[in-house]
Amino acid sequence: MDAGSLAWVLISAALVLFMTPGLAFFYGGMDQGRNVLNMLMMNFYCVLVVPVVWVLVGYSLAQGGSGNFIGNFDHLFLNDIPILDDNGGKLATVAFLGMFAAITPALISGAVADRMKFSAWALFVPLWLLLVFVPIFKWVYGGWLGDRGSLDFAGGTAIHVNAGIAALAAVMVLGRRKGWPSEGHPPHSMPLVMIGTGILWFGWFGFNAGSALAANGQAAQAFMNTFLAAAAAGLVWIVVERFRDGHATNLGAASGIVAGLVAITPAAGFVSGVAPLVIGGIAGLICCYAVKLKHRAGYDDALDVVGVHFVGGLVGSLLIGFFANPKHFDGAFDAGIFYGGGLGLLAEQALANVAAIVWSFSITFGLMVLLKRTIGVRVSDQTEAEGLDIAEHAETAYH
Amino acid sequence: MDAGSLAWVLISAALVLFMTPGLAFFYGGMDQGRNVLNMLMMNFYCVLVVPVVWVLVGYSLAQGGSGNFIGNFDHLFLNDIPILDDNGGKLATVAFLGMFAAITPALISGAVADRMKFSAWALFVPLWLLLVFVPIFKWVYGGWLGDRGSLDFAGGTAIHVNAGIAALAAVMVLGRRKGWPSEGHPPHSMPLVMIGTGILWFGWFGFNAGSALAANGQAAQAFMNTFLAAAAAGLVWIVVERFRDGHATNLGAASGIVAGLVAITPAAGFVSGVAPLVIGGIAGLICCYAVKLKHRAGYDDALDVVGVHFVGGLVGSLLIGFFANPKHFDGAFDAGIFYGGGLGLLAEQALANVAAIVWSFSITFGLMVLLKRTIGVRVSDQTEAEGLDIAEHAETAYH
Amino acid sequence: MDAGSLAWVLISAALVLFMTPGLAFFYGGMDQGRNVLNMLMMNFYCVLVVPVVWVLVGYSLAQGGSGNFIGNFDHLFLNDIPILDDNGGKLATVAFLGMFAAITPALISGAVADRMKFSAWALFVPLWLLLVFVPIFKWVYGGWLGDRGSLDFAGGTAIHVNAGIAALAAVMVLGRRKGWPSEGHPPHSMPLVMIGTGILWFGWFGFNAGSALAANGQAAQAFMNTFLAAAAAGLVWIVVERFRDGHATNLGAASGIVAGLVAITPAAGFVSGVAPLVIGGIAGLICCYAVKLKHRAGYDDALDVVGVHFVGGLVGSLLIGFFANPKHFDGAFDAGIFYGGGLGLLAEQALANVAAIVWSFSITFGLMVLLKRTIGVRVSDQTEAEGLDIAEHAETAYH
Amino acid sequence: MKLITAIIKPSKVEDVKAALTAAGVHGMTVSEVRGFGRQGGHTENYRGTEYRLEFVPKLMVEVVVDEEQAWTVIDAIVESARTGKIGDGKVWMTTVDELIRIRTGERGVEAM
Amino acid sequence: MKLITAIIKPSKVEDVKAALTAAGVHGMTVSEVRGFGRQGGHTENYRGTEYRLEFVPKLMVEVVVDEEQAWTVIDAIVESARTGKIGDGKVWMTTVDELIRIRTGERGVEAM
Amino acid sequence: MKLITAIIKPSKVEDVKAALTAAGVHGMTVSEVRGFGRQGGHTENYRGTEYRLEFVPKLMVEVVVDEEQAWTVIDAIVESARTGKIGDGKVWMTTVDELIRIRTGERGVEAM
Numbered sequence A, B, C: 001m002d003a004g005s006l007a008w009v010l011i012s013a014a015l016v017l018f019m020t021p022g023l024a025f026f027y028g029g030m031d032q033g034r035n036v037l038n039m040l041m042m043n044f045y046c047v048l049v050v051p052v053v054w055v056l057v058g059y060s061l062a063q064g065g066s067g068n069f070i071g072n073f074d075h076l077f078l079n080d081i082p083i084l085d086d087n088g089g090k091l092a093t094v095a096f097l098g099m100f101a102a103i104t105p106a107l108i109s110g111a112v113a114d115r116m117k118f119s120a121w122a123l124f125v126p127l128w129l130l131l132v133f134v135p136i137f138k139w140v141y142g143g144w145l146g147d148r149g150s151l152d153f154a155g156g157t158a159i160h161v162n163a164g165i166a167a168l169a170a171v172m173v174l175g176r177r178k179g180w181p182s183e184g185h186p187p188h189s190m191p192l193v194m195i196g197t198g199i200l201w202f203g204w205f206g207f208n209a210g211s212a213l214a215a216n217g218q219a220a221q222a223f224m225n226t227f228l229a230a231a232a233a234g235l236v237w238i239v240v241e242r243f244r245d246g247h248a249t250n251l252g253a254a255s256g257i258v259a260g261l262v263a264i265t266p267a268a269g270f271v272s273g274v275a276p277l278v279i280g281g282i283a284g285l286i287c288c289y290a291v292k293l294k295h296r297a298g299y300d301d302a303l304d305v306v307g308v309h310f311v312g313g314l315v316g317s318l319l320i321g322f323f324a325n326p327k328h329f330d331g332a333f334d335a336g337i338f339y340g341g342g343l344g345l346l347a348e349q350a351l352a353n354v355a356a357i358v359w360s361f362s363i364t365f366g367l368m369v370l371l372k373r374t375i376g377v378r379v380s381d382q383t384e385a386e387g388l389d390i391a392e393h394a395e396t397a398y399h
Numbered sequence D, E, F: 001m002k003l004i005t006a007i008i009k010p011s012k013v014e015d016v017k018a019a020l021t022a023a024g025v026h027g028m029t030v031s032e033v034r035g036f037g038r039q040g041g042h043t044e045n046y047r048g049t050e051y052r053l054e055f056v057p058k059l060m061v062e063v064v065v066d067e068e069q070a071w072t073v074i075d076a077i078v079e080s081a082r083t084g085k086i087g088d089g090k091v092w093m094t095t096v097d098e099l100i101r102i103r104t105g106e107r108g109v110e111a112m
């Protein structure tokens, strides 16, 4: 890896690490003041446990060897990852991917907010990482799904659809918060939400453009797409709000930005021109309605992980089937419908997402049931009423 | 563009994107708790609407072709911006400049705080971008002002003087806040102000040093200058405070840092040695008095956009006429007075700023009058008294 | 310096600048609401005064010439630092090191919280920089300690052990807070602490991996180590808490992360494989007990600078004596005990730290005594009881 | 007229408000307070230092009512705020000499 | 002595303070409260979910005054706090048995 | 029964609590208030603009006690809250008609 590309991958990895705190603030601000520290802790915990699991065994299982479904044990404990060869490129890539591994389970925390036992979460994260994240990651990047030709630039299927559907499975086992949906609680600190949003967008440039694993034209296009899709989605979301509800809101802008970022993630290195604006705009529009589904369907996805990450990721992943354009990238991937590629790519995108959804939903569901039957997954009613911060962490957010 | 330079431009662009949230927190913390979300929204709105306008038409008008006053329509919808050619350098530059386009109108929000209708702001931003930012940008970077030899490394004239004088025009049409200046409100959250300040300084390294559009010696010097001028200005500001008012304050440090960053912006790639300390120090001193002008002159520039950005930008831009030193940079630009260049460069700097001031002030004034006569620019007295957050955005910052 | 390496050093320098605000929020959140602005100001003051002192004289004394104990005056006012030569590499390095110089005294602020006169701090910082930081820096990087073969990749001895022991000396002169240890105050804003933690970790990638001063394999390994050690230390800390105190806390996670980052700092470019996990884990374990020492020993180190930075830095520095592995880096440094190097390196590490501790402790102690006898170092009892924000800075954090 | 002051658990405020509305009360004033009593507080642990927080978050509800209504209102509060656990709070009653509505200047029961 | 308690709109606090000072009151205590009444609150909208916030931010002003002063003070509050819109608030008066200044131990009117 | 209301300096709350506990009081309610009085507030300076903040942070302590205890309690507060400097605060006493413990419905002194 040339020095310029290594610099780009390293700073991108740092940016992705920064996203997990960003996510913590985005979620934590939306939460109530008596549960915010539990939310922050669920997120920070991911960047503590995942790196350890990742270098011990996760990376090896997720990327080792040439299996179709799962990796091997060649790289346990970072074995055989050279330091100086390739100018450190291999090692930087392992770190970069480790940041992705850390944020993926963190995404789920928004759904289970306000009621999940921290001890259950502490077990859930590493188990989920190995049982769900790692195999799907292998299928998409170096396994059967990727080999068939489906595309996922920076983790639409492998990360957002995956975590989003897992969130649904988790809350189905966990059950609703007391009083939901009749009582509700507005965000306790919108400035904290916006701090999180700013960090997320900033970090997402590393997430998407860093996924080119080089400082080149594809990285620049992925960067531009990350810029445009977030803007378009945020803009559409607040316009809908303005005309539907009467006011453009900060939370709407923040939600739209995140929805646009999620949607462009799988497509970032495959589309160009006005495609990011269209993809972002569509994601903003659909997600802004999708977050209301939970009220109709009756699942208590507290902070809309399903409505934003699952739906946004799916929208973006399927739209690749329309907008992918290999000519612009000198790329060895299939073209989408709008560039003369026929339905093939769209079908592959659909298949990849279905496979990820089925695996993620069922394993997550099973894992949650197992935890429920053994150590229990829910805090007591009293803890839920009085707040998780004191009961679970012996801390209070503001004194 | 070589890979190292591309990496530098990409991360610089991400840093500049991060500055707009930073600015939102810097301003929002200074605002009252019942108006902070309106302030955040005015800023975040800029990063939603500007990118879309920028790639659809703004960039093309600002940089397309070789006209003296305005660009052309060659690059509508990013047309003809190659992805792979020049290793993505062109595309990265368009994104980088788009970040500048987004933060420039955001700067104005600090002046119109606490009383401007959000609907009016929503129209103001894209119109101002096309009518004011785009032509001045063209004059300075590739038009008549730049061609005559005036210098503006990262946007002193094109961004800070421009936005600063536009802020003055805007508040002259908008009028004063009720009770101003007799009643006043201290910042509702100084920690939020300091979070914003930290992000702004961090991001400004991308703003200034990224403007070299390469990873080279000029970038390194611009980086060093960004470091030193901010420090010197902040130091001077708090020393003045200490001796004038009795206490060195956080807001003083923050204001000085920003004033120094503004002042070094136009000069960052043209000066070296102790020049950044002198430029920063002078800017800190002058701005620290300039923020009091509004009380004497009677214009209600709520958060001192004129005193910091207009004055600071002008000071820095004129000081180029003294400190520019082409020898140190092997540069094809004129030398300043202290390096044997005579008065020529200073005169060009003055002319460029006068041109920008006249255009920006008059067009902004006209635009605001137009908005006032049509949809109205001010919220109702009741909304102003009770806070814009609830009335304009149906949100409350803290629950 | 090639463009890729320059890009890496520049962004690393920006990251390290960002760490000082991060540290301010980390400390400020832990403080009480009536002293938080004093804490922020102590930190921001460091990034105002240090850069100026650094380029005027500090850098030259710290790095100029080939003396064993102190530099020379060759580079006063950045004299003889070329801009274009070496593609700006030299200049970027001076800026990068200036960021380290700024954060080092800032670390001490956490110990003297809640009672030190700001005027005394204002004098302490530049004096301490020149009398303590600069000579120790020279000994370690280009002086007798470095020449003897002791290793300090990014400043374990030169920065953390140094600032940590200086903090102890400072509070011994300053005395305890009224009521300490019987009364105590929980953190006024844990979300602010976590914002600081996120920024610190993010910035520390620049601190450690940037210290390779190139985009190469060593930088990649230092990056990976920064990732792993922080995670391991945070994990160990919360596991200890969970079983010792009953709850895993946010402050525990944050403290562990910082302890791990401190410990890996000296070792980051010399160790690999599972070493960072072990070093981080040990540091987390030891520091999590070391923060309790102050209660037994009776020194009032308000926010645990000694327990985290001194102890963590020392642990990391000594562990180099076990884990250093020159083969992996093609490096010209000694091997640690586990890689067949014998006791030599460990002895050098011990010597280097003893030297730094003796110098830093005694000069800091003397400096504080001098300040105490002249302008006084403590605020009045009334100011201490009512909070430093209003009395020292005429500001209130939240309105 | 009487002023009824109730110290309740924060999670009970919606129930109390509903009960008061049902009891015919159309206005009340609520503030955040910290209570000290039998309930005893909790311990927080920061870096291994324990802080005993003896004050518990409570809400204070204040309602001015007509003398006749007073006991109905007290009963409504007591019933709706009760969880049966220590720390449920107290209600007390004091005598109000006069009540005025600022908007209209109306006095006494009219002003409610 | 009487304790005058007023619930007012937050934006009126400066006016009320000025009126009280003019009426010869030299001390008062203010706290942030949330009011429920006719004024009715407002609706907030987060991601399309509406929250009805029935409590409105208010300030509570408490002043202990001499019996003779009481009505002057009440009138001063009522006039200065009035906007004529719903939600202007209430004032009530209760009887104070004794007032002590902590610093000196002075009692009654002396302590004001 | 009597309600004792004390406005004290925030830094004195631990002392007051200790004194009250020593005086046999087992419960109290504390809230954050802002006081206006002789003490006069302070000036803050933001970018050279001075803001005169006339309100000073204070804590309000409310305790309902038995009539016999009242003066012991008042004395305990006055002594423990005194620093001798302006702004130490006030204590006042009003009459409570009835006190009820929500958990049990106990009344009067029983309910304390």
Ligand SMILES: Nc1ncnc2c1ncn2[C@@H]1O[C@H](COP(=O)(O)OP(=O)(O)O)[C@@H](O)[C@H]1O
Pocket: D007, D034, D035, D036, D037, D038, D039, D040, D056, D058, D085, D086, D087, D088, D089, D090, F026, F027, F028, F029, F030, F062, F063, F064, F065, F101, F102, F103, F112
């Ligand atoms: N004597 C008192 N005066 C004023 N407030 C009191 C008094 N005793 C208790 N309180 C308030 O009532 C709350 C509940 O009291 P506590 O003794 O904890 O439980 P319970 O109400 O079940 O007896 C306390 O937190 C405090 O706010």
Ligand SMILES: Nc1ncnc2c1ncn2[C@@H]1O[C@H](COP(=O)(O)OP(=O)(O)O)[C@@H](O)[C@H]1O
Pocket: D026, D027, D028, D029, D030, D062, D063, D064, D065, D101, D102, D103, D112, E007, E034, E035, E036, E037, E038, E039, E040, E056, E058, E085, E086, E087, E088, E089, E090
């Ligand atoms: N019965 C009451 N007891 C205590 N406070 C009341 C009562 N009724 C109203 N309030 C307070 O007075 C405020 C204003 O009352 P509201 O009914 O909204 O308007 P208005 O004062 O114009 O009648 C409320 O927000 C509440 O704080």
Ligand SMILES: Nc1ncnc2c1ncn2[C@@H]1O[C@H](COP(=O)(O)OP(=O)(O)O)[C@@H](O)[C@H]1O
Pocket: E026, E027, E028, E029, E030, E062, E063, E064, E065, E101, E102, E103, E112, F007, F034, F035, F036, F037, F038, F039, F040, F056, F058, F085, F086, F087, F088, F089, F090
């Ligand atoms: N008449 C009053 N009614 C209610 N509260 C008062 C009154 N006078 C003073 N206070 C409260 O007592 C506090 C202390 O009063 P102040 O006049 O500053 O000093 P001192 O208590 O030493 O006389 C004030 O900040 C205010 O909260």
